[in-house]
Structures are given as structure tokens and as C-alpha cells.
Amino acid sequence: MAGRRGDTRERIQRVALELFVEQGYEKTSLREIAERLGVTKAALYYHFRTKEDIVHSLVADLSAALDELLEWAGERPRAREEVLRRFAALVDQRFGPVMEFVQQNMPAMRELGLKHTLGEKLAELFQLICADDEDPATQLRARLALVALILGANPMFSSGRVAPPPRDVALEVALELAVPRRSGGSAT
Amino acid sequence: MAGRRGDTRERIQRVALELFVEQGYEKTSLREIAERLGVTKAALYYHFRTKEDIVHSLVADLSAALDELLEWAGERPRAREEVLRRFAALVDQRFGPVMEFVQQNMPAMRELGLKHTLGEKLAELFQLICADDEDPATQLRARLALVALILGANPMFSSGRVAPPPRDVALEVALELAVPRRSGGSAT
DNA sequence: GTCTATAAGTGGATAGAC
DNA sequence: GTCTATCCACTTATAGAC
Numbered sequence: 001m002a003g004r005r006g007d008t009r010e011r012i013q014r015v016a017l018e019l020f021v022e023q024g025y026e027k028t029s030l031r032e033i034a035e036r037l038g039v040t041k042a043a044l045y046y047h048f049r050t051k052e053d054i055v056h057s058l059v060a061d062l063s064a065a066l067d068e069l070l071e072w073a074g075e076r077p078r079a080r081e082e083v084l085r086r087f088a089a090l091v092d093q094r095f096g097p098v099m100e101f102v103q104q105n106m107p108a109m110r111e112l113g114l115k116h117t118l119g120e121k122l123a124e125l126f127q128l129i130c131a132d133d134e135d136p137a138t139q140l141r142a143r144l145a146l147v148a149l150i151l152g153a154n155p156m157f158s159s160g161r162v163a164p165p166p167r168d169v170a171l172e173v174a175l176e177l178a179v180p181r182r183s184g185g186s187a188t
Numbered sequence: 189m190a191g192r193r194g195d196t197r198e199r200i201q202r203v204a205l206e207l208f209v210e211q212g213y214e215k216t217s218l219r220e221i222a223e224r225l226g227v228t229k230a231a232l233y234y235h236f237r238t239k240e241d242i243v244h245s246l247v248a249d250l251s252a253a254l255d256e257l258l259e260w261a262g263e264r265p266r267a268r269e270e271v272l273r274r275f276a277a278l279v280d281q282r283f284g285p286v287m288e289f290v291q292q293n294m295p296a297m298r299e300l301g302l303k304h305t306l307g308e309k310l311a312e313l314f315q316l317i318c319a320d321d322e323d324p325a326t327q328l329r330a331r332l333a334l335v336a337l338i339l340g341a342n343p344m345f346s347s348g349r350v351a352p353p354p355r356d357v358a359l360e361v362a363l364e365l366a367v368p369r370r371s372g373g374s375a376t
Numbered sequence: 377g378t379c380t381a382t383a384a385g386t387g388g389a390t391a392g393a394c
Numbered sequence: 395g396t397c398t399a400t401c402c403a404c405t406t407a408t409a410g411a412c
Contacts, residue, residue: 008395024295026214029387041388043396051388104294106343107212119348126350136357143345143353144332144361155294157331160307162314165331169324173332196377217405231378233407 009047011037016054020101025055025108052112059114062098065090066121073128080129080179087125088149088171099153122146129178138180145178197235199225204242208289213243213296240300247302250286253278254309261316268317272362275313276337280355287341310334317366326368333366 015036019028030051034041048054069090073083091099102109102118109115130142149171151157152164165173203224207216218239222229236242257278261271279287290297290306297303318330337359339345340352353361 024214024299026212027295027299030389031387039395040397042390042398045389046395049389103344106292107215111212111215115343115347119344119350122344123349136353137361140336140339140353140357140361143339143350144336144365147335147339147345148328148332151328151331151335155303156291156307156310157335159303161311162307162331165328166324169328173325173328177332194377218407219405227377228379229407230380230409234377237407239406 008037008039008043012044012047013054013058017058017097017101020055020058020105021097025101025105055108055112055114058098059102059109059118062090062095062102063117063121065095066118066125070121070124070128073125081175083125083128084145084149084174084178085171087146088167088174091150091153092167096153099150100155103150103153104155141177145174148174148177196227196231200232200235201242201246205246205285205289208243208246208293209285213289213293243296243300243302246286247290247297247306250283250290251305251309253283254306254313258309258312258316261313268367269363271313271316272333272337272366273359275334276355276359276362279338279341284341287338288343291338291341292343329365333362336362336365 012033016028016033019032019036022028023032030041030044034044048057069083069086072086073079076082102114106115109118126143126146129145130139134142147154148165151170158164200221204216204221207220207224210216211220218229218232222232236245257271257274260274261267264270290302294303297306314331314334317333318327322330335342336353339358340355346352
């Protein structure tokens with residue numbers, strides 16, 4: 001770790017996300033973020049106008065990635081399986097911590113208007129893997145497919161003695177939930 | 189202990205839970221609770237020693253109900269279906285708001301030591317419907333069965349355009365996930 | 377049981393020097 | 395870009411009157 005100055009903005013984002021996940025958004029003060037970074041509060045305000053702006057910048061990346069996936073899928077109506085695969089990849093590889101933060105701090109997301117935004121995108125994603133006119137049980141299974149993929153980031157179901165499911169297992173179960181098997185269907 | 193000290197204590201609990209669900213735990217001040225109740229902050233402190241005590245009293249009821257279910261099930265190793273039914277009844281009938289509060293305010297639960305407590309009970313419940321030595325996919329399906337039942341209380345998956353599943357559908361899907369079908373499965 | 381008044385502290389945010 | 399110093403709204407919690 002040499003003196004890498006110039007990337008302070010990204011360092012703030014990284015440390016803030018760390019603390020938000022550890023302690024929650026409300027309990028994390030700008031003083032703590034500044035301390036862990038080795039700067040003062042005032043320095044933070046040079047890079048971000050408000051505390052809320054830090055969160056916005058964090059979620060914007062996730063939001064953009066979801067938009068990209070939605071756009072990609074919009075042109076390929078039959079790519080249900082691949083949509084799930086790519087969603088799983090997003091959650092596992094780059095946005096795991098952000099997803100965890102979002103899920104664990106819903107009241108803050110709501111107040112910042114981010115719950116609605118992300119909720120809409122999730123709803124669109126849901127519609128891609130399950131038609132509106134499917135029966136309720138099929139719709140619920142499709143929703144659970146998405147839950148299976150983000151369960152590792154869910155606080156209630158990946159804590160204590162219960163470990164998060166391995167990636168490949170999550171994907172396998174998600175596929176069987178969202179892609180109803182046909183009698184000669186392709187297996188994974 | 190027994191005996192009636194007026195219903196103010198219960199009114200505080202009710203209003204506090206209301207506001208905690210609306211705004212989140214951290215954003216809800218004792219002043220707001222007092223105002224909505226038509227009393228002053230100081231009156232609150234007559235009934236509860238701290239803000240945290242209010243939460244403890246709220247979660248204690250849920251905790252006791254889960255203990256009761258666990259005890260009941262402990263004596264009936266084969267009652268997997270009935271366990272799920274009773275869990276669903278708890279979530280739907282009496283503890284829906286508390287469950288929502290708990291799920292939406294994980295950082296607060298963690299800080300109050302309640303996340304661990306509830307997590308342990310959930311883990312025990314999980315073990316009741318799925319043996320430890322089952323394969324990972326079966327375990328994940330069992331976990332999703334529980335998720336299906338509390339999805340109505342989950343902020344990420346019951347918002348905006350996506351309505352919570354009807355409870356009978358949730359139970360149906362939960363049963364098919366946690367209780368592997370034998371030949372000729374029964375519908376509804 | 378409920379009130380008024382206040383203590384004691386923390387938070388986010390700003391101004392202006394360097 | 396980062397600092398020191400400060401402001402002020404608001405919080406939990408307590409003391410003591412009625």
C-alpha cells in the first residue's frame with residue numbers, strides 16, 4: 001500500500017460501504033468514515049455533497065448494471081436461463097456487498113427514493129422470467145428463484161449456523177423454479 | 189407482574205411498532221412516538237427504561253411464540269407439514285408487522301443482540317424441516333420454503349408492482365419445496 | 377402517571393485558512 | 395484537497411413538580 005492519492009473518492013466509497021454493511025447506514029457517522037480513512041469530515045465534503053450522496057453513488061453502479069441486464073434481456077425474449085445466470089453473476093461477483101447493504105437498510109433506501117427505483121428494476125426482471133398471466137404459484141416460484149440467487153446477501157437466512165448456499169446450487173435451484181421442466185426439457 | 193397497569197404500555201408498543209415499520213428504528217424518535225400518542229417523552233420513560241427496551245418487548249412476544257412452536261415440534265419429529273402451517277399462521281396472523289420490522293431493521297437487531305437470538309430459532313426451525321445431511325439443493329429448497337411464507341413481510345419482494353403472494357399459495361409452494369413430492373402429488 | 381425543563385451528547389453540514 | 399473550528403438541529407435520558 002503505497003501512497004495512492006487521487007483515488008480518494010473511490011476509497012471513500014469503499015470504506016463507507018464497508019461500514020454501512022458492518023453497522024448499518026444510520027449508525028455510521030461521517031466521522032467514523034473519515035477516521036478509518038485517515039482524513040477529516042471536511043475532506044469528505046469535498047468529494048460528496050452529503051452523506052446521502054455517498055449512498056446514491058454506491059447504488060448507482062448497481063442500478064446501471066441492472067439496466068444493462070434489462071436492456072440485454074429485452075432484445076432476447078427467450079433467454080430466461082441466461083438472464084438468471086447473469087443476475088447471479090452480478091450478485092456474486094461485484095455487487096454482493098451492495099446488495100447486502102440495500103437489503104439490510106431498507107428504511108434508508110426508502111427515504112432516499114432508492115427503494116422504488118430498485119424495486120421497479122427488480123419487478124421488470126421478474127417479468128422477464130415469469131409472464132404476468134401465469135398462475136400465482138408459478139409466479140411465486142419465479143420470485144423465489146430470484147431470492148435463491150440473492151440469499152447469500154440476505155441477513156435473515158445466511159446467519160449463524162446456516163451458511164449461504166454454494167453458487168452453483170443456488171443457480172440450479174433457481175433454474176428449476178423459474179424454468180418449468182418440460183417432459184423432454186434440457187437439463188443443466 | 190400480573191395485574192393491570194392501564195393500557196398505556198400496550199399503546200406505546202403498538203404506536204412504536206407502527207412508526208418503526210413506517211420510518212425505521214433509527215429514524216423514529218421517542219418524541220414522535222410520544223406525539224402520536226398524545227403524551228410527552230417523559231411519560232414514555234415511566235413505562236420503558238430505554239428506547240431499546242421497547243424493541244426488546246416487541247420482539248420478546250415473537251420470540252416466545254417461536255419457542256412454543258419449537259417445543260411443540262420437538263415432540264413430533266414427523267410433523268413437518270404442520271410445522272410449516274403453524275409458522276405461516278404466526279407470520280400471517282399476529283406477527284406480520286413485527287417480522288417486517290425485524291427484517292427491515294437488521295442493523296438495529298444486530299446491535300441489540302436480537303439478530304443472534306432470532307437467527308438461532310430460525311436455524312432450529314430450519315433443522316426441523318430439513319435434516320443436516322440432506323444434499324445442498326434440498327437444504328436450499330427447504331430454506332426457500334420458509335422464505336415463501338415470510339415473503340409478504342419482505343421489503344424487497346413485496347413492493348411496488350409486485351404484490352405479496354396469497355397465503356394459501358405461499359403455503360402450497362412452501363409445502364412442495366420442503367416436503368418432497370411422492371408419486372402422484374396432491375394439488376391444493 | 378404525566379408533566380415541564382434541561383442536561384449532555386452526537387449528528388450532518390459550512391466557512392475559510394493553507 | 396485537506397485542514398481547523400464552529401454551528402445548530404435534534405437525540406436520549408434525567409430531575410423534580412403536580
